[in-house]
Each structure stands twice: as structure tokens, then as C-alpha cells.
Amino acid sequence: MTLSMRPYSDADLPVLQDTFARWIAEAGRCGYDHVGELPHRIYENLRGRRPVGSLVHLWEDASRIVGLAVNLRFGSAFDVFAAPCLRGSPAELRMLRAAYESTAAAMDPAEPYVLTDLFDCDTTRIGLLEQLGFERFRTWDHVNDRDLGLPLPSPALPEGFRVRSARLEDADRLAVTRNHSFEEDWTGEQYRSEVMDKPGYDPAREIVAEAPDGRIAAFAVYWVDELNGVGHFEPVGTHRDFQRRGLGRAVMLEAMRRMRDLGLSTVTVNHNAENTAAHALYASLGFVRTHETYGFRAPVGRAGRG
Known part of the structure; x- marks a missing residue:
């Protein structure tokens, strides 16, 4: 499979959300977050500080989207999502390396680490990140579900x-x-x-x-x-x-x-693992923790050498 990377544009969002929903239907949520996280992360997190296409990249084969990278979230973090057929493959590793390098190149030089996170069940992603020199350093979010x-x-x-x-x-x-x-x-x-x-x-x-x-x-x-x-x-x-x-x-x-x-049938909400007020609110509404996300980091200076 020959892959190419291109800048994301606003017109891509409907197809991207439909693609994500199909990935989740096929493979489950473990490697993906909700389709609503896409506009939230692309627009509200990045806040127009740079042209969106310079930080958000789509990976495609000849006919479809097979990956997404959102770089420079919170000034030093990235997200990468790959199609189920590419999970654990050299192609996913290539996407991760590219996002690591792009984020490292764009962030404040005073920041020592590039960050990313993943679901606790995503052992595939853990293995790939470790190949690039990333190490787990914290529990990031609690992931909660409620039966509607x-x-x-x-x-x-x-x-x-x-x-x-x-x-x-x-x-x-x-x-x-x-x-x-x-x-x-x-x-x-x-x-x-x-x-x-x-x-x-x-x-x-x-x-x-x-x-x-x-x-x-x-x-x-x-x-x-x-x-x-x-x-x-x-x-x-x-x-x-x-x-x-x-x-x-x-x-x-x-x-x-x-x-x-x-x-x-179901509603989900995530919150910082250290936010006890959010935990109390969501628990009072019937939400139950189903997963955690783990934060991983690697030194900025190692980008390009993974």
C-alpha cells in the first residue's frame, strides 16, 4: 500500500468523521476517540494559532483516508489515528514518527518533551511508541460511559x-x-x-x-x-x-x-484523572469509568532519530 500525507482542510471534516465512525464500528473504541473529538481537537484545541493544514495532516492511500495526525495540541502534544487495517504496521509507525517530528519542530524550544496519549487497552500503540523512545509518565484521563x-x-x-x-x-x-x-x-x-x-x-x-x-x-x-x-x-x-x-x-x-x-444508547465523557470535582459530577449522573488514558513522552532532541 502506497501512502501519502497532505494538509487537512475544513472541507475534509464530514468525510473524516464518517471514516472514524466506521473504524470504531469495525474495531471498537480502543484505538479511537469519539467522532466529536475531531472538531474539538482540530479547532478548539489548536485555536487558529497557525493555519490548520500546517498542524493537521491526513494520510491517504489511492482512494481513502487511512490516518490522521493532529500536531501541537497544548503546545507539545500530538494525536495519531490509523485505520484498523494499519494498526501495528510500519505505516502506523511512519505516521507516529512524522507527528513526533512535526510537533518537535513546531513547539517552544524550551519544552523538553513531546507528549501523546493512548487508551489503557491499546497495547499495539504502546509497542510502537516504545520503538520511538517514548515512555509512560502519567495517567492522563478517566474515560466514562453512561447508559442512556x-x-x-x-x-x-x-x-x-x-x-x-x-x-x-x-x-x-x-x-x-x-x-x-x-x-x-x-x-x-x-x-x-x-x-x-x-x-x-x-x-x-x-x-x-x-x-x-x-x-x-x-x-x-x-x-x-x-x-x-x-x-x-x-x-x-x-x-x-x-x-x-x-x-x-x-x-x-x-x-x-x-x-x-x-x-x-450511550454517552461518554473524559476528564483529567486529577480533577476530583469532574469525577464527582459525572459519577452523580451515573457515569462509570471504563478506561484510562496514559500519557507518554519522549525528548524533543530524539525526534528524527526514532
């Missing part, structure tokens, strides 16, 4: 609050809430242009809790994989001025009701 067939309690809101879908004109307020939830530095213009106006995003799937004064108090973006019957949350946040009032719970319950009405 289980009862869903009704959201309980403080007086004067309401839950609704986002609107494009909410961009300024959504940027503020993200900044107060995650200590980020979005502007409304940037959130509108780099997330809301990008392919894959639908304001109907960003559920918000609006405070009586009009501020966005909490939000949850949900994604849909119809082929596999699975929904996914990414991201979920609550403005620090409104925490511990049940608002994150309320927006997630509304989103899960909508996912159930679409006929989805």
Missing part, C-alpha cells in the same frame, strides 16, 4: 435560571464563561471564528444555563455518532461565580435527554 436507557432525573435550576441551546450571538458570553471555567483567554471574536463558525459545530448542541442577569453560567457541548449510537461531551464547564449550584448537572441532563431522543 437508565432513568434521567429532571434538571433542578435555581430561581431565575434557564437552560437553552446556545446562539451565535452568545459568542462573547461563551468566551467569558470558558475563561472563568478553564483559566483560558478566549475573546468572543476568536470563539466565534475558531469554533462556532467551523465545520462540525452546531449551536443547538451547546447547551447553556443562563443566569437571571444574562450571563452564561454553565455550558456543555455534546457530539453525536449516529452509526455507533454514542453521544459524547466535550467540553463541559461552569463559570467560577456559579459553581456548586447544580448548573453543570442541569445542562448535561438536558443534553442527555436530547441524545436519548435521537435514539443514542
Whole structure:
């Protein structure tokens, strides 16, 4: 099989998501994350800091997409996903090496390591990374599932609050809430242009809790994989001025009701393994940990010599 790598463009996303859904249907989730993670990682994580095609690369054979690399996530990390037919092959190793080298070349020279992560069950990827000199250094995320067939309690809101879908004109307020939830530095213009106006995003799937004064108090973006019957949350946040009032719970319950009405059977959410508040919220909603992801790292200076 002859493979070539090319820059990703916005027009590729629908085909890429359909391809991912088919890979998951064929091989299971172990080597792949939800299709909703694709626009989240490509647009919200990279945030337009560089042209998207310079950091996101597609691998193709003569007729189809067989791999994806997202480079420079969080300034020093990459993701690589390969078609089931290429798992464990020299082609997958080639994709990993290329992403390692691309990320190392683009990142801040002061950063000592290139990072990546994988599911705890993905022994195939572990073996390939070790060939390139990567070592495990942490448990990164907890991966949680919930059966949407289980009862869903009704959201309980403080007086004067309401839950609704986002609107494009909410961009300024959504940027503020993200900044107060995650200590980020979005502007409304940037959130509108780099997330809301990008392919894959639908304001109907960003559920918000609006405070009586009009501020966005909490939000949850949900994604849909119809082929596999699975929904996914990414991201979920609550403005620090409104925490511990049940608002994150309320927006997630509304989103899960909508996912159930679409006929989805399962919903997933990931969180940093050290985030005890997120763990408590998701556990209270019936989510159960099914996997962990492990962080792997290799020295920047070794890139190109793996």
C-alpha cells in the first residue's frame, strides 16, 4: 500500500468523521476517540494559532483516508489515528514518527518533551511508541460511559435560571464563561471564528444555563455518532461565580435527554484523572469509568532519530 500525507482542510471534516465512525464500528473504541473529538481537537484545541493544514495532516492511500495526525495540541502534544487495517504496521509507525517530528519542530524550544496519549487497552500503540523512545509518565484521563436507557432525573435550576441551546450571538458570553471555567483567554471574536463558525459545530448542541442577569453560567457541548449510537461531551464547564449550584448537572441532563431522543444508547465523557470535582459530577449522573488514558513522552532532541 502506497501512502501519502497532505494538509487537512475544513472541507475534509464530514468525510473524516464518517471514516472514524466506521473504524470504531469495525474495531471498537480502543484505538479511537469519539467522532466529536475531531472538531474539538482540530479547532478548539489548536485555536487558529497557525493555519490548520500546517498542524493537521491526513494520510491517504489511492482512494481513502487511512490516518490522521493532529500536531501541537497544548503546545507539545500530538494525536495519531490509523485505520484498523494499519494498526501495528510500519505505516502506523511512519505516521507516529512524522507527528513526533512535526510537533518537535513546531513547539517552544524550551519544552523538553513531546507528549501523546493512548487508551489503557491499546497495547499495539504502546509497542510502537516504545520503538520511538517514548515512555509512560502519567495517567492522563478517566474515560466514562453512561447508559442512556437508565432513568434521567429532571434538571433542578435555581430561581431565575434557564437552560437553552446556545446562539451565535452568545459568542462573547461563551468566551467569558470558558475563561472563568478553564483559566483560558478566549475573546468572543476568536470563539466565534475558531469554533462556532467551523465545520462540525452546531449551536443547538451547546447547551447553556443562563443566569437571571444574562450571563452564561454553565455550558456543555455534546457530539453525536449516529452509526455507533454514542453521544459524547466535550467540553463541559461552569463559570467560577456559579459553581456548586447544580448548573453543570442541569445542562448535561438536558443534553442527555436530547441524545436519548435521537435514539443514542450511550454517552461518554473524559476528564483529567486529577480533577476530583469532574469525577464527582459525572459519577452523580451515573457515569462509570471504563478506561484510562496514559500519557507518554519522549525528548524533543530524539525526534528524527526514532
